[in-house]
Amino acid sequence: MSSIVGLRGFQxxxxxxxxxxxxxxxxxxxxTRRLQQGDALPSxxxxxxxxxxxxxxxxxxxxxxxxxxALVRRHGSGTFVAAPVERMEQPLSCATSFSEDMARRGMVASSRWLDRALYLPSSDEMMALGLTGTKKVARLQRLRLADGAPVALENATLPSDILPDPESVDVSLYARLAQLEARPVRAVQRISARLLTSDxxxxxxxxxxxxxxxxxxxAYLASGRAIESTKTLYRNDLYDLVAEQIIGPA
Structure with missing residues (x-):
């Protein structure tokens, strides 16, 4: 009880x-560890x-x-301070899929699909993928989960001749592209920080x-063709984006 007396006046x-x-x-x-892992909350x-x-x-x-x-309820016992969430490092040096990243950590990747269909491209999609306005694109919008916990919002766009049937993508987009012999070999990534909207x-x-x-x-094929434009929004409290640099001679 004494551990939360300091909450008075929080308003x-x-x-x-x-x-x-x-x-x-x-x-x-x-x-600030005034409440620590395993501490029980009062009623x-x-x-x-x-x-x-x-x-x-x-x-x-x-x-x-x-x-x-941050807290966990235990039936018949009460509510307790949960163990801190382990942050995940996302390497930027190779073009890997979310599913591959999670498997490497021993976690199970899954998705909640928000949209998966063919559309006429937007001007941004046309510029990113070098398309004309008459060519459709496959859009894949999903919430990515690791061991059932939401960690990222992903919006991928690919030319329809590369991915003619977006419904054929199950857990891994890159696994499906490998089946189609269209897996990218390199990627350029741009990173920024912003505040999340309410949605x-x-x-x-x-x-x-x-x-x-x-x-x-x-992401690009070996031929140099851009075939994937993906915008991913990661939870800042779970992810660190890591880049490795090679330092040359002075």
């Missing part, structure tokens, strides 16, 4: 709806009395923290306004 330390302020206060306690009633808010507010804050993995944050299971890592990749 004045944070902005936003009341439950989000309480959520941020809990996150600060966990970050919702006790928290509401200490903080001077309704149990509904407490429940919403705790539900959000459980959804993000993106909802899909990724993080707070609105959280930071994300945006990566735009254009």
């Amino acid at each position: 004045d330390r944070f902005d936003g709806p009341l439950y989000k302020r309480l959520k941020l206060a809990f996150e600060a306690f966990i970050h 919702e009633r006790d928290i509401s009395e200490i903080c001077g808010v309704s149990r509904v507010t407490v429940r919403r804050a705790i539900d959000a923290l459980v959804e993000e993995g 993106e944050a909802l899909l990724l299971g993080v707070s609105e306004g959280s930071a994300g890592l945006a990566v735009h990749r254009i």
